[in-house]
Structure formats: C-alpha cells, structure tokens
Amino acid sequence: MAKRVLHDRYFKQAKREGYLARSAYKLIELDDRRHVIRDGDWVLDLGCSPGSWLQVASERVGPDGLVVGIDLKPTSPGLPRSIRTVIGDFTETGANELLPGPNERFDVVLSDMAPNTSGHGDHFRSVRLCETIVDRLDEFLAPGGRILMKVFDGEALADLIKRCKGCFADVSVLKPKASRDVSVETFIIGLGYRPGRDRHRRDDLRRPRGGPPAPVEGWSS
Numbered sequence: 001m002a003k004r005v006l007h008d009r010y011f012k013q014a015k016r017e018g019y020l021a022r023s024a025y026k027l028i029e030l031d032d033r034r035h036v037i038r039d040g041d042w043v044l045d046l047g048c049s050p051g052s053w054l055q056v057a058s059e060r061v062g063p064d065g066l067v068v069g070i071d072l073k074p075t076s077p078g079l080p081r082s083i084r085t086v087i088g089d090f091t092e093t094g095a096n097e098l099l100p101g102p103n104e105r106f107d108v109v110l111s112d113m114a115p116n117t118s119g120h121g122d123h124f125r126s127v128r129l130c131e132t133i134v135d136r137l138d139e140f141l142a143p144g145g146r147i148l149m150k151v152f153d154g155e156a157l158a159d160l161i162k163r164c165k166g167c168f169a170d171v172s173v174l175k176p177k178a179s180r181d182v183s184v185e186t187f188i189i190g191l192g193y194r195p196g197r198d199r200h201r202r203d204d205l206r207r208p209r210g211g212p213p214a215p216v217e218g219w220s221s
C-alpha cells in the first residue's frame with residue numbers, strides 16, 4: 001500500500017524527467033490551464049523545498065525571468081544557479097529579504113506551503129497561512145500580478161475565496177490530477193491583482209515587517 005502511494009505514476013515520471021518532487025506536475029497542469037507563469041516573469045515561491053516548483057517556474061520564465069524561493073528547510077542540490085533561495089519562515093521574513101530590489105515587486109506569487117498536519121485543525125491552519133499571504137500581497141505582488149496557492153479544503157475555504165475575489169480580477173479553484181485522491185488540498189488561482197481592494201486586510205498588517213518596501217508609483221495602500 002505504502003509502496004503504491006509512494007511510487008505512483010507522477011513519482012516515477014518525476015524521477016525520469018529530473019524533477020525533485022512529484023508536485024512538479026501539479027504546477028505544470030495548473031499553469032497549463034490558467035497561464036499563471038509567463039515568459040520573463042519574476043516569481044516568488046513560498047514553501048519551495050525540495051524545489052520542483054522552482055524547477056518548473058525557472059523553465060517557464062526563461063532566461064529573462066527571475067525565481068526566488070523561501071522555505072523552512074533547505075532545497076535539494078541540483079537547482080539552476082540562477083534561482084535564489086532563502087531559508088526561513090515566510091510569516092517572519094521581511095519583504096526586503098525576498099524582493100530583488102527597492103521599488104520592485106514579483107509578477108507571480110506561488111505557495112505550496114502546508115502547515116504540519118496533525119489531523120486536528122489542519123484546514124484552519126492552512127487557511128490561516130493563506131490569509132497571511134493575502135495580508136502581505138501589497139508587499140510582494142505587482143499590480144496585475146498573479147497568485148497560485150495551495151489550501152486544504154474545508155468550511156473556511158468559501159470565505160478565503162471570497163476575499164481573493166476582492167483582490168483579483170479573476171479567481172478560480174482547481175484540483176490537479178497529480179493531487180492524490182485522498183488529499184484535501186486544492187489550489188486557488190488569482191489573475192489580475194488589484195492592490196488596495198482588500199477590505200479584510202487587518203490594520204496592524206498595513207505596516208510591513210523587516211523595513212518598509214520602497215513605494216511603487218501609483219501604488220494605493
């Protein structure tokens with residue numbers, strides 16, 4: 001049973017095609033369907049270890065793009081040298097540690113972050129992690145930018161989707177074929193970020209951590 005789950009079709013395909021994890025195929029399918037990552041984009045990957053999404057993002061942005069990742073754990077060896085990674089907790093990391101420079105924002109924020117699962121409250125912890133990402137989008141995402149983030153399905157999902165619909169022109173919720181049948185994960189994809197349109201953002205989060213990111217012309221906060 002364990003062997004069947006561990007060595008499924010996507011696991012074998014990842015080994016064959018040189019991806020660091022089977023989750024590469026989740027991003028590939030979702031991106032093929034919604035065109036989140038585009039040539040030349042700057043991409044921030046939250047929860048990037050071992051690094052298969054970094055690999056996919058790097059392929060898709062091409063030589064003119066930029067990929068930055070953060071994770072509590074180090075990534076596996078063998079990633080392209082152009083990818084920049086930070087070891088740390090995203091919720092505690094200042095924007096200036098991830099942004100490529102002052103006055104800069106990413107075109108895309110990806111998150112495959114998941115809380116440690118205990119079987120109790122996993123859904124709510126996963127939604128809280130996503131809420132933290134949305135709270136901080138002004139710090140990281142350019143106007144018009146795109147997001148793709150994992151969340152565990154459950155009763156608080158509808159409110160999170162509603163909030164995302166306030167922040168993005170186009171929101172969809174998709175579960176890729178590479179997600180295991182038993183998994184409660186699903187993915188929210190938002191296209192066309194509209195800064196300053198989030199009515200749910202907490203006031204105490206309006207001041208960014210780790211030093212203020214430089215203002216962007218035309219930015220409304």
Ligand SMILES: C[S@@+](CC[C@H](N)C(=O)[O-])C[C@H]1O[C@@H](n2cnc3c(N)ncnc32)[C@H](O)[C@@H]1O
Nearest residue numbers: 023047049050051052053071072089090112113
């Ligand atoms: C499913 S794995 C990501 C797999 C990755 N997308 C890939 O394709 O290689 C989820 C990752 O999220 C990371 N993570 C969870 N909470 C985090 C946080 N607060 N800050 C940074 N990373 C976090 C975990 O350490 C874990 O490596």
